[in-house]
Amino acid sequence: MTTARRQTVFAGLDQPESWPPTPRAPRPERLDAALDTLPRVGPALKRKLAKLGLETVRDLLEHRPRRYEPAVPEVPIAALAGDEEVAIAGRVLNVSTRRRGRLTIVTARISDGTATVSASWFNQPWLADQLEPGVRVRLRGKPGPFGFDVRSYDVGEGEATADFAPVYPASEEISAQKLRALVAAALPRVDDVVDPLPAELRDRERLPLKRDALAAIHRPEDPDEAEIARRRLAFDELLLLQVGIARRAAERERSLAASLGEPGELVRRYRRALPFALTPYQERAIRELDADLARTVPMRRLLQGDVGSGKTVVALYALLRAVENGRQGALMAPTETLAEQHFLTIADLCLELGVTCALLTSSSRKRERETAAQADVVVGTHALIQEGVELRDLAVAVVDEQHRFGVEQRAALLQGRAPHVLHMTATPIPRTLALTVYGDLAVSEIARPPASRKPVVTRWIPEERASEAYTRLARLLREGRQAYVVCPLVEASETTLARAAEEEAERLRAHELRGFRVGCLHGRLKPAERRELMARFKARELDVLVATTVIEVGVDVPNATVMIVQEADRFGLAQLHQLRGRVGRGAEQSYCLLVSRAREELTETAQTRLQALCDESDGFKLAEIDLELRGGGALLGTRQSGVSDLRFARILHDRELLERARAAAREIGATPGPLLDEADALFAGVEPEALA
Ligand code: ADP
Numbered sequence: 001m002t003t004a005r006r007q008t009v010f011a012g013l014d015q016p017e018s019w020p021p022t023p024r025a026p027r028p029e030r031l032d033a034a035l036d037t038l039p040r041v042g043p044a045l046k047r048k049l050a051k052l053g054l055e056t057v058r059d060l061l062e063h064r065p066r067r068y069e070p071a072v073p074e075v076p077i078a079a080l081a082g083d084e085e086v087a088i089a090g091r092v093l094n095v096s097t098r099r100r101g102r103l104t105i106v107t108a109r110i111s112d113g114t115a116t117v118s119a120s121w122f123n124q125p126w127l128a129d130q131l132e133p134g135v136r137v138r139l140r141g142k143p144g145p146f147g148f149d150v151r152s153y154d155v156g157e158g159e160a161t162a163d164f165a166p167v168y169p170a171s172e173e174i175s176a177q178k179l180r181a182l183v184a185a186a187l188p189r190v191d192d193v194v195d196p197l198p199a200e201l202r203d204r205e206r207l208p209l210k211r212d213a214l215a216a217i218h219r220p221e222d223p224d225e226a227e228i229a230r231r232r233l234a235f236d237e238l239l240l241l242q243v244g245i246a247r248r249a250a251e252r253e254r255s256l257a258a259s260l261g262e263p264g265e266l267v268r269r270y271r272r273a274l275p276f277a278l279t280p281y282q283e284r285a286i287r288e289l290d291a292d293l294a295r296t297v298p299m300r301r302l303l304q305g306d307v308g309s310g311k312t313v314v315a316l317y318a319l320l321r322a323v324e325n326g327r328q329g330a331l332m333a334p335t336e337t338l339a340e341q342h343f344l345t346i347a348d349l350c351l352e353l354g355v356t357c358a359l360l361t362s363s364s365r366k367r368e369r370e371t372a373a374q375a376d377v378v379v380g381t382h383a384l385i386q387e388g389v390e391l392r393d394l395a396v397a398v399v400d401e402q403h404r405f406g407v408e409q410r411a412a413l414l415q416g417r418a419p420h421v422l423h424m425t426a427t428p429i430p431r432t433l434a435l436t437v438y439g440d441l442a443v444s445e446i447a448r449p450p451a452s453r454k455p456v457v458t459r460w461i462p463e464e465r466a467s468e469a470y471t472r473l474a475r476l477l478r479e480g481r482q483a484y485v486v487c488p489l490v491e492a493s494e495t496t497l498a499r500a501a502e503e504e505a506e507r508l509r510a511h512e513l514r515g516f517r518v519g520c521l522h523g524r525l526k527p528a529e530r531r532e533l534m535a536r537f538k539a540r541e542l543d544v545l546v547a548t549t550v551i552e553v554g555v556d557v558p559n560a561t562v563m564i565v566q567e568a569d570r571f572g573l574a575q576l577h578q579l580r581g582r583v584g585r586g587a588e589q590s591y592c593l594l595v596s597r598a599r600e601e602l603t604e605t606a607q608t609r610l611q612a613l614c615d616e617s618d619g620f621k622l623a624e625i626d627l628e629l630r631g632g633g634a635l636l637g638t639r640q641s642g643v644s645d646l647r648f649a650r651i652l653h654d655r656e657l658l659e660r661a662r663a664a665a666r667e668i669g670a671t672p673g674p675l676l677d678e679a680d681a682l683f684a685g686v687e688p689e690a691l692a
């Protein structure tokens with residue numbers, strides 16, 4: 001075991017030259033060996049491990065403990081009693097292995113001079129070889145039916161590490177205990193880990209060797225050591241990500257776009273046509289993107305602002321900048337409903353300005369598509385625009401991706417062309433995360449919505465009092481307001497969801513909302529039907545829209561001031577915030593009522609989510625809470641390469657580490673070496689544009 005060496009390293013970060021040499025040449029290829037090369041891992045266990053994402057020895061070594069057991073007191077063996085967890089230390093007298101049905105039990109007699117005890121390990125038969133008579137051990141566990149029931153242990157000389165036993169993310173099929181044993185079996189192989197960091201960088205950043213860090217996260221001497229080790233591994237991750245991003249950014253800088261020069265006549269008319277003055281934030285975003293568009297380097301800018309903050313107005317400005325240069329703009333949305341919404345929002349304005357604007361839908365025929373592809377401004381889903389539609393002369397693309405970053409989609413769209421690209425997101429990304437994901441992407445932020453918006457009063461209501469919510473709703477409807485009722489989110493097909501929504505609408509028409517005009521919006525409606533339904537709702541021919549999450553984004557009806565979300569605990573925080581953004585769009589006070597099962601029946605995170613929504617209207621703060629609850633990878637969706645792979649970095653927490661990694665990445669630049677190879681491997685298959 002590497003304990004003794006590691007100690008030197010961690011204690012002596014100041015004197016790296018004193019680090020002991022590696023006992024033998026590392027053989028990194030051994031880390032890629034499948035897990036059934038470990039003792040006692042057969043096909044069944046191998047399959048279960050694969051479900052946890054653990055396939056190679058390296059995976060196991062890099063399996064981060066979720067937490068560590070707190071320390072327990074060390075007691076003399078003679079004083080063992082009760083069933084509290086304790087630590088004992090002593091020497092092995094003898095060892096034996098026996099079987100009991102499917103159980104293999106290794107038992108060792110341990111003596112510490114005060115008394116002896118039989119310590120038992122379950123299903124770790126390989127331990128018998130390590131527990132030779134005379135070997136020193138330190139064990140953590142408690143008295144049990146087979147003597148001392150060992151939970152974690154150290155074998156051999158060296159400091160105690162069994163105290164802070166790691167607790168791994170486990171599954172139903174594999175216990176945390178089993179994982180601990182497997183990691184222990186894999187741990188000697190850390191000697192095969194080659195350090196990707198140049199020694200000089202490691203010294204300067206005062207980081208321990210990678211193999212020592214890996215050993216230490218599984219067997220820390222104390223929590224501080226575990227944290228030092230985690231930070232080393234997090235540094236590697238962040239550095240790799242930054243090197244990869246920097247390399248892609250450099251490639252991008254070499255591609256060419258058309259300069260769109262200075263703002264012209266068309267956007268001046270556009271400004272005059274708007275029924276309001278732009279806010280200072282919108283003005284600044286426009287200045288920033290105008291500067292980008294004047295260059296021949298393709299723009300890569302993220303426009304970030306809460307729902308309703310007025311991004312669409314800025315997006316259309318960018319599209320018109322293409323049009324006034326005789327070229328074409330495209331607005332891409334993640335869903336068909338949102339694409340239609342965008343189209344409805346901008347079509348009238350475009351008409352007024354004499355700009356042709358077309359919607360590309362999945363139901364458009366080939367000829368319609370070909371015509372649409374000629375329009376000045378084309379609106380459609382990411383998928384549609386990428387699938388074989390030859391746009392006439394794309395110069396500016398606006399990608400409205402909300403919080404779903406479809407890497408492949410963006411990549412495909414931009415193949416072979418270099419348009420200026422403006423990404424819009426309504427999920428404010430905490431700055432650290434934006435840096436991590438987007439690297440050098442420029443960010444424009446609309447930090448405050450137009451003054452007319454009031455925070456939405458949000459209440460969390462248990463199901464048994466749901467009738468009160470509907471009573472309140474009915475009162476507001478009689479006052480002339482309109483409302484949304486959002487149906488529960490279930491893991492089901494669009495068709496099932498649609499049917500459930502229809503049934504719920506029917507039920508509400510018969511009961512809680514009798515006498516009101518109730519429409520139903522779901523993903524199974526034909527585009528024309530959906531458009532008509534939305535138009536009727538907007539025209540106040542309907543009082544209530546019962547809907548699935550298709551209304552999550554883009555729907556804009558200022559007179560709709562109430563939203564009831566059924567089984568709100570099933571939704572994610574960002575999603576609920578998006579949904580809530582459909583109300584509070586006019587001058588009237590708006591309400592969002594989150595209905596869920598009783599508080600006690602919900603998981604702790606579900607409770608935190610719902611409470612956070614009641615307490616907080618700032619999307620930025622909510623995004624941070626979400627990030628804490630779910631981790632960065634989850635927030636961005638699993639497909640975002642690189643970020644979803646972050647295992648050791650804690651994005652909010654490691655801001656300083658991230659800045660250091662960025663600086664190091666700039667320094668390393670394109671110096672060939674194992675680090676660069678790893679960075680390229682990390683981003684293999686991800687188009688450069690996807691990261692831009
Ligand atoms: P987002 O796309 O950020 O969700 P929108 O651009 O859809 O926000 O704007 C939300 C609403 O606010 C729309 O009804 C829009 O017309 C209105 N709006 C946008 N900018 C302003 C402004 N500067 N002053 C007043 N209202 C505005």
Ligand code: MG
Binds near residue numbers: 554
């Ligand atoms: Mg919008």
